[in-house]
Amino acid sequence: MATEPRRVPRLDTIYFYVTGSCNLRCRHCWIDPVTESHRSTLHLPWRELKPVFEGAKALGLRSVKLTGGEPFLHPDILEILADLPAMGLGVRMETNGTLIGEREAKALKAANVNFSISLDGPTPEIHDDLRNVPGSFEKTLKGMAACRAEGLRFQVICSLYRRNAELLPGMAAFAESHGATSLKVNVITSMGRSDEMREHGELLSLPEVLEVRSRMPVPENGFRIFFDLPPALLPLRDIVRNGVGTCGILGILGILHNGHAGLCGVGEHIPELDFGDLRRVSIKEVWETHPTLVTLREKVPAGLQGICGRCIFRNACLGKCVANTFHAIGELYGAFGTCTEAEELGLFPEKYVVEHRNVVA
Amino acid sequence: MSKLKLNPDLVFREDNDGGLIFDPATGDVQVLNETAAFICSLLDGTRTAEEIVAEVLEEFEVEDPAAAKADATQFIEGLRTRSMAVEA
Numbered sequence: 001m002a003t004e005p006r007r008v009p010r011l012d013t014i015y016f017y018v019t020g021s022c023n024l025r026c027r028h029c030w031i032d033p034v035t036e037s038h039r040s041t042l043h044l045p046w047r048e049l050k051p052v053f054e055g056a057k058a059l060g061l062r063s064v065k066l067t068g069g070e071p072f073l074h075p076d077i078l079e080i081l082a083d084l085p086a087m088g089l090g091v092r093m094e095t096n097g098t099l100i101g102e103r104e105a106k107a108l109k110a111a112n113v114n115f116s117i118s119l120d121g122p123t124p125e126i127h128d129d130l131r132n133v134p135g136s137f138e139k140t141l142k143g144m145a146a147c148r149a150e151g152l153r154f155q156v157i158c159s160l161y162r163r164n165a166e167l168l169p170g171m172a173a174f175a176e177s178h179g180a181t182s183l184k185v186n187v188i189t190s191m192g193r194s195d196e197m198r199e200h201g202e203l204l205s206l207p208e209v210l211e212v213r214s215r216m217p218v219p220e221n222g223f224r225i226f227f228d229l230p231p232a233l234l235p236l237r238d239i240v241r242n243g244v245g246t247c248g249i250l251g252i253l254g255i256l257h258n259g260h261a262g263l264c265g266v267g268e269h270i271p272e273l274d275f276g277d278l279r280r281v282s283i284k285e286v287w288e289t290h291p292t293l294v295t296l297r298e299k300v301p302a303g304l305q306g307i308c309g310r311c312i313f314r315n316a317c318l319g320k321c322v323a324n325t326f327h328a329i330g331e332l333y334g335a336f337g338t339c340t341e342a343e344e345l346g347l348f349p350e351k352y353v354v355e356h357r358n359v360v361a
Numbered sequence: 362m363s364k365l366k367l368n369p370d371l372v373f374r375e376d377n378d379g380g381l382i383f384d385p386a387t388g389d390v391q392v393l394n395e396t397a398a399f400i401c402s403l404l405d406g407t408r409t410a411e412e413i414v415a416e417v418l419e420e421f422e423v424e425d426p427a428a429a430k431a432d433a434t435q436f437i438e439g440l441r442t443r444s445m446a447v448e449a
Contacts, residue, residue, distance in 0.1 A: 237378035240394050301388065312374065312381060315388035351374045357385045 008288050009297065010060030012251030014053065017265050018077065019043040019069040020257040024096055025132035028159055030192030032269070033069040042069070044259050046076035050083060052255065052278045059287055063090035066113075067265070069257065072099035081111040090114070094157070097143030098136055104143075105150040116155040116184065117144060121164045122174040129163060141178060148179040156180040160212065161188050162202050169215045172225055182224040185216075189338070191327055192269070206341050230320045230339050231313045232352045244316040249323075250297060253287060261286045263296075263332075266323040273326065292332070296322065299333035303360035306335025307343045312352040364449040365413070365437070366406035371445060373401050382445060396421060397436055406449030410437045 020042030022033040034042055053064065064084050071077055071093055084091045093108070097117035100108075108115060117140060120127045124137035131137075147154060156175035160168060168185065175183045187209050190198045197203050204212070213227050213234070224242060227234060231244045253275075254262040261275040261283065262268065275290045287293065300322060301308075301315045308319045319325060320336040328337050342348040367373055372383040380398025382391045393401060399420060403413045414433045423429040440446035 235378060236376050236380070236392075239392055240379040244390075244392065312372070312383045312390055316390055354372055354383055355385060356388050358388055 009250050010062075011056055011253055011283075011287050012060060013063045013065060013248065013253075014056060014061060015065045015067060015252060015254045015264055017068055017254060017256045017268070018066050018071040018080070019074045020268075021073050022068060022070045022096075023073060023098060023133070024070070024136055026159075026193070027130055027132050027197055028161065028188045028192075028194040030194065030265075032192050036073065039073060039075055043074050043257050046074075046080050046083070048279060049255065049259060052259075052283050053084070053087065053089070055283045056253075056287075057087065057089075059284060061089065063092060065092040065094065067094040070096055070099065072104060078103070078107050081107045081113065085111045092116075094118070095143075096131070096136070096140060097147075098139035100143035100146050102146055102149070105146040105152060108147070109150045109152055116157045117147075117180075118157045118159070119144075119171075119175065119178075120159050120161075121167055122171060123167075126164050126167065130159060130161065144178045144180075153179060153181045155182045155184055157184045157186060159186045159188050160204065160209065161197065162204060165204060165208065165212050168212055169217055172217055172219060172223060176223050181222075182226060184226040184228060185213075186228045187338075189324065191324060206338060206345060206347065210347065230336060231317050232311050232339060232349060233342055233347070244313055246316050246318055247321060249318055249321075250300065253283070261290075263292065263326075264323040266327060270326065273323070296332055299360060302356070302358050303333050304335070305331070305333055307339045307348060307353075308335045309356065309359065310353050311339065312354045314356060362409040362411060364406055364409055365404050365441070365446045366449045367401060367404040368445050368447050375402055396433070400433060400436060401440075404440075404446050410434065410441075413437060 020033050021036040023037050025035050072095060091111050091113045093113050093115040095115060095117055119140055120130045127137040128134050158171050172183045188194050188197065188203055190203065194203065210233065216225055216227065219225065226242055227238065231239055252264065254264045255278065256262050256268050259279050260277050263273040266273050273292065275286045301318050304314055304319045308314060319333065322332045325334050325336055326332050339348060372385060374381045375398045379395050380393040380401055382393065382401065396417065400413055400417060403416060414430055417433045418426055418429060437446060
């Protein structure tokens with residue numbers, strides 16, 4: 001009997017790793033870009049990649065997240081910011097903010113970009129320590145000021161590690177005072193450069209992370225705080241307020257600075273997750289037929305393993321970050337490390353352990 | 362009026378801040394705010410929809426009781442329409 005072909009989902013979002021360069025040297029970066037101060041050399045001209053995005057529209061593409069490296073190092077970034085909305089695409093961006101002046105802020109405004117700026121503490125001692133370039137704190141605050149001058153609001157992303165743990169609850173008010181409407185807390189995990197931070201005891205244990213989260217304020221003025229933990233480890237109050245916060249990996253494709261497709265951005269470092277050069281193979285072929293993506297669609301979420309396969313949030317959380325899991329254990333659909341650790345430590349809430357009926361072996 | 366209970370095929374979890382309804386057949390989970398979770402906690406087969414709405418109005422301080430009553434009634438009706446709440 002013939003089997004019905006599995007439905008290919010919409011390619012909803014492209015994560016575009018615009019450049020392989022960054023003007024900072026962040027000690028926790030999982031992408032590990034080359035440090036360049038003014039202009040990227042690790043990128044492709046936009047004209048070479050623009051047809052790829054046009055091709056992706058036929059696959060359902062609705063939005064593009066610009067990240068890097070530092071996107072503003074790409075010499076064509078203003079053209080990219082003009083072209084994507086003109087193609088009918090929503091644009092998001094992750095930036096360190098240090099290169100945002102009046103011209104860049106106007107471009108963000110014209111393109112209606114939903115963007116976030118990284119800031120790891122309320123003092124240069126903390127921020128520059130992690131970003132590893134003296135003066136980056138002041139430059140980031142100047143970038144935020146340029147955004148405020150254009151009436152732009154943004155999200156602040158703060159990476160949690162031992163040195164800023166005590167100050168983190170105060171970061172919401174600090175970020176808001178500089179123009180942010182929300183704060184996202186990313187927990188630094190051992191991936192990329194942060195392996196060295198773990199060796200030096202700079203990363204927090206899971207119980208320490210949960211303790212910091214429990215001290216976060218609950219803003220009553222509309223300001224929002226997103227603590228980037230799996231939903232099962234968040235208080236229900238946060239989920240009611242912010243939603244489950246799924247990654248959406250089944251509708252995402254990464255495009256790396258060299259024009260290769262990849263699962264998120266990890267294709268740069270993990271050959272199995274590099275899906276090939278999009279100047280030579282069509283994005284349609286990659287999206288519809290690449291074996292890794294086909295397997296991913298078969299296994300996630302119904303084939304998720306371990307605690308993820310037994311979690312009440314399985315279908316919403318989708319294993320939290322399959323790229324991180326692949327990096328850790330070499331499997332896309334294994335259990336997410338933080339949740340496995342929580343279960344081993346007796347910190348995974350028993351009430352969220354359930355039996356799913358639709359499972360894939 | 363018939364008394365209502367949560368569909369026994371579903372799993373309900375709650376705490377002080379809200380609740381979840383989980384469908385083991387599909388894996389879907391619905392997030393409930395505090396009021397919705399309170400309503401679901403009363404779907405135990407001993408109350409009618411009207412009795413549940415009355416308890417909601419007793420439990421929560423509301424500025425507009427008529428609007429709150431309409432919201433609670435609509436939520437319960439929505440559960441019934443989707444077979445998440447059934448007759449006991």
